[in-house]
Amino acid sequence: MISLSYYIACAVVLYIIGLYCLASKRNMIKLVMGLEILVNAAHVSFIAFSAYRSVGYIDPLGHSVVIMSISFAGCVTALGLVIVTYAYKHYKTLDVRKLRRLKW
Amino acid sequence: MFTPPLNALLVFMVGTPAIGWVIHKKGYPKVQGIYASAGLLVAAYFLYGLSREVSEKGIVLITGPLPFNPPLGACLQIDVFSIFMTMLYILIGLFTTVYSIKFMERDSGLTEYYTLMLGMVAGMTGVVFAGDFFTLFVFWELMCLTSYALVAFRKQKWESIEAGFKYLIMSAAGSATILLAMSFLYGMTGTLNFAALASRLANTSSEGWLYITLALVIVGFGIKAAIVPFHTWLPDAHSAAPSPVSAMLSGVMVPTGACVLIRILLLVFSSAQPAWQMTLAIFAVFTMFGGNLMALLQNDLKRLLAFSTIAHMGYIVFGFAIASPEGLAASLFHIVNHAVMKSLLFLCAGAFIRQTKTRDLRKLRGIGKTMPMTSAAFTIGTIAIAAFPPLNGFWSEMMIITAGVRAEMIIFSALMLANMALSVVYYFRLIRIIILERPTKVSKKATKAPVSMLIPILVLAFLCIFIGAYPVPYIDASSKAAEAMLNIGAYIDAVLRGL
Amino acid sequence: MEVARIRLAVLTTVILAILIFWMLIVEYDFPAFKYVDPNQPPELVENDTSTIGQEVSRFLWEYRVIDLIAQAFVLFAAAACCMALLRIEERKR
Structure with a gap:
C-alpha cells in the first residue's frame, strides 16, 4: 500500500496548481476551472484520510463530506459561469485583463 | 429540525417564490418585500423564545430527529454568543429589507432578490449556530452563494458583473482553503465536531501540521473578513452592489467572517494561542492602515465607506487578537456599533444615489440643502463612526484600546489610536462635502427621500444616539457573549458529557 | 516582454514551492489519526x-x-x- 504522505503531498500540490491557475490564467472559464482544482485538492485529501483510517475499512464521515462538498462546488461553478456569460455579453471577450476597469 | 428562528427564515425563504408567482398573476407590487420583512419579524419572535431557553440552560444542543448523536453526527450548538450575533443579523436584515421595498422598486427580479436576502440572513444565522465544522461549512456556502448573486444583482451594469466575478473567485478560493484545513483537522482527529476537536487538540503545541492548518484557517476566513492582503474584493463588491446589499455585506457579513475565525481559533487552536494572537494583531494593524490610507484617496462615496469598513475590521480583529474577556467583549460591542453605523451610512448613501444618480463626491456637494433629513442622519452616522464622545462608536473603540493596554499590547493600541486620528480626516471631509459646501447642479435637482426609506435611516440614527447615551446594557450583553465564547469547558461538556 | 518575465518568475516560484512541499511532506509524516479519541469508536464501513x-x-x-x-x-x-x-x-x- 502506498504511504499516506504521497496522497497528502498530491493534495497540497493540486492546491498550489489551483492557486497558480487563479493567479496566472487570463481566460475567465479557466479561472472557474482553477476553483474546481482547489476544491478537488481538499477532496483528495479527505478521501485519502478516510481510506487510511484502518485497514480494510473506510470512514464514511470523509466520504459524506466529499459528497456534499461536490454539490457546493457545482453550485459555485454554475453561478460563476452565469456571471462569465454576462461578462462576455458586455465585453465580447473572456480575457480577464480587459475587465480590469476597477482598481485592484 | 433546526432551531425555530432558523426554521422560520428557511421556510420564508422557500416561500418567497410562491408569493412572487401569485403576485405576478394578480399584479400587486411590493408584497414580496412586506412578506420578507414579516418573515424576519417572525424569526425575531422565535429568537426571543430561544434566547430565554439559552439564558436558562447556558447551551442548547440540537441534534437530528434520529438518535444518532454528536460527536459523530451533525449538531447545532447555540450559546449566548450565537444569540447575540443572530439578534444583530435579524435587526439589520429587517432594516435593509424595509428600505429595499422602496429602493428596489424600479428593478426587476424582486422575488429572487428577497429570496436571496432571507437566504443570506439564514446562512449567517446557521454559521453562528453550527456546532460541527461541516455544518458550519454548509451554512457558510449558503451565505457565500447568496451574497455572490446579490453583489452581481444589477447585471445590466458592467461594474456589478466585474465586481461579482472578482468576489466569487476570491471568496470561493477562500472556501476551498477552509475545506483543505478541515481535511487536515479530520486527518489528525478523525472527527469534525468542534467540541471533540477542542478536547482532542488542547495539548498539542509542538505539532508542525497544526500550524499549517492554522495558517490555512486564517487565510480562508480572512478573505471573508477582509484582512488586508486578502481585502481586494471588498471595495469593488461594496460599491457595485445595490446599497441595501452593501449595508448587509458591510454591517454583518464581513464581521461574521471575523467572529467565526475567532471562535474556531479559540476552540480548536487553543494550544497555539500565542502564535495566532501575534499573527492576528499584526494583520489587524496592516488592515487598519490599509483601509484608512486608501479611504483618504477616494472620490467615490461608497468606495470610501467600503475602505472605512476595512479599517474597522482592523479594529475588530485587533480586539479579537487580545483574546482576553475585555478584548472580546469590546470587539463584539464594536461589531454591534459598526453594524448600526455602517448600515446607516450605506442606507443614506443609497438614498443620495437614488435621488441624484451619482456616487461622485464632487457632484454630491451641498446635498444637505436639498435632502435635510437624510443628511442629518448621515452626519450623525459619520460623527459616530469617527468616535466622538457622546455617540456609540466612541465607547467600543475606547474599550478596545483599554483592553489592549491592559493586555500589554501598548504599541498596537497606540497604532490604533493613530489610525482613529487619521480616519477623522476623511470623515470630516465627508461632513464638509455633504453639509457645508455650496450645492452643485446635480444636488440642487435632488428631491427628498421617500418616507419608507427614511424610516429605517432615522431609526438607525436614533440607535446610534441611544447606544451612545446608554451603553451599559449593550456592554453587559457583549461581555456575556464574550464569556460564553471563552467558556470552552462548558462548550465541550455540552456534547461530550454523556460519554 | 515584461509579461513573459513575470510569468516565468511565477512559474519558477510555483515549481519550487511544489518541490519544497513535496520534500517536507514526504520527510515529516502527517500525524494521521494521532489524536483520535479512543473512547469514541468510529462508525467504519467495510471496504467493499x-x-x-x-x-x-x-x-x-x-x-x-x-x-x-x-x-x-x-x-x-x-x-x-x-x-x-x-x-x-x-x-x-
Missing part, C-alpha cells in the same frame, strides 16, 4: 465496492441529516441565484 455506496448513504441519513437538509436549502438558494442573474430584463416605458 458493492455495498460501500449504500453504507455511506445510510450514514448520511442517520448521522448527517441536519447537513443534508441544509444542503437542500443551499441547492434551492443556488437555483434562486442563477434565476436572479438569468432573469429577462423588462423594457421600461
Whole structure:
C-alpha cells in the first residue's frame, strides 16, 4: 500500500496548481476551472484520510463530506459561469485583463 | 429540525417564490418585500423564545430527529454568543429589507432578490449556530452563494458583473482553503465536531501540521473578513452592489467572517494561542492602515465607506487578537456599533444615489440643502463612526484600546489610536462635502427621500444616539457573549458529557 | 516582454514551492489519526465496492441529516441565484 504522505503531498500540490491557475490564467472559464482544482485538492485529501483510517475499512464521515462538498462546488461553478456569460455579453471577450476597469 | 428562528427564515425563504408567482398573476407590487420583512419579524419572535431557553440552560444542543448523536453526527450548538450575533443579523436584515421595498422598486427580479436576502440572513444565522465544522461549512456556502448573486444583482451594469466575478473567485478560493484545513483537522482527529476537536487538540503545541492548518484557517476566513492582503474584493463588491446589499455585506457579513475565525481559533487552536494572537494583531494593524490610507484617496462615496469598513475590521480583529474577556467583549460591542453605523451610512448613501444618480463626491456637494433629513442622519452616522464622545462608536473603540493596554499590547493600541486620528480626516471631509459646501447642479435637482426609506435611516440614527447615551446594557450583553465564547469547558461538556 | 518575465518568475516560484512541499511532506509524516479519541469508536464501513455506496448513504441519513437538509436549502438558494442573474430584463416605458 502506498504511504499516506504521497496522497497528502498530491493534495497540497493540486492546491498550489489551483492557486497558480487563479493567479496566472487570463481566460475567465479557466479561472472557474482553477476553483474546481482547489476544491478537488481538499477532496483528495479527505478521501485519502478516510481510506487510511484502518485497514480494510473506510470512514464514511470523509466520504459524506466529499459528497456534499461536490454539490457546493457545482453550485459555485454554475453561478460563476452565469456571471462569465454576462461578462462576455458586455465585453465580447473572456480575457480577464480587459475587465480590469476597477482598481485592484 | 433546526432551531425555530432558523426554521422560520428557511421556510420564508422557500416561500418567497410562491408569493412572487401569485403576485405576478394578480399584479400587486411590493408584497414580496412586506412578506420578507414579516418573515424576519417572525424569526425575531422565535429568537426571543430561544434566547430565554439559552439564558436558562447556558447551551442548547440540537441534534437530528434520529438518535444518532454528536460527536459523530451533525449538531447545532447555540450559546449566548450565537444569540447575540443572530439578534444583530435579524435587526439589520429587517432594516435593509424595509428600505429595499422602496429602493428596489424600479428593478426587476424582486422575488429572487428577497429570496436571496432571507437566504443570506439564514446562512449567517446557521454559521453562528453550527456546532460541527461541516455544518458550519454548509451554512457558510449558503451565505457565500447568496451574497455572490446579490453583489452581481444589477447585471445590466458592467461594474456589478466585474465586481461579482472578482468576489466569487476570491471568496470561493477562500472556501476551498477552509475545506483543505478541515481535511487536515479530520486527518489528525478523525472527527469534525468542534467540541471533540477542542478536547482532542488542547495539548498539542509542538505539532508542525497544526500550524499549517492554522495558517490555512486564517487565510480562508480572512478573505471573508477582509484582512488586508486578502481585502481586494471588498471595495469593488461594496460599491457595485445595490446599497441595501452593501449595508448587509458591510454591517454583518464581513464581521461574521471575523467572529467565526475567532471562535474556531479559540476552540480548536487553543494550544497555539500565542502564535495566532501575534499573527492576528499584526494583520489587524496592516488592515487598519490599509483601509484608512486608501479611504483618504477616494472620490467615490461608497468606495470610501467600503475602505472605512476595512479599517474597522482592523479594529475588530485587533480586539479579537487580545483574546482576553475585555478584548472580546469590546470587539463584539464594536461589531454591534459598526453594524448600526455602517448600515446607516450605506442606507443614506443609497438614498443620495437614488435621488441624484451619482456616487461622485464632487457632484454630491451641498446635498444637505436639498435632502435635510437624510443628511442629518448621515452626519450623525459619520460623527459616530469617527468616535466622538457622546455617540456609540466612541465607547467600543475606547474599550478596545483599554483592553489592549491592559493586555500589554501598548504599541498596537497606540497604532490604533493613530489610525482613529487619521480616519477623522476623511470623515470630516465627508461632513464638509455633504453639509457645508455650496450645492452643485446635480444636488440642487435632488428631491427628498421617500418616507419608507427614511424610516429605517432615522431609526438607525436614533440607535446610534441611544447606544451612545446608554451603553451599559449593550456592554453587559457583549461581555456575556464574550464569556460564553471563552467558556470552552462548558462548550465541550455540552456534547461530550454523556460519554 | 515584461509579461513573459513575470510569468516565468511565477512559474519558477510555483515549481519550487511544489518541490519544497513535496520534500517536507514526504520527510515529516502527517500525524494521521494521532489524536483520535479512543473512547469514541468510529462508525467504519467495510471496504467493499458493492455495498460501500449504500453504507455511506445510510450514514448520511442517520448521522448527517441536519447537513443534508441544509444542503437542500443551499441547492434551492443556488437555483434562486442563477434565476436572479438569468432573469429577462423588462423594457421600461
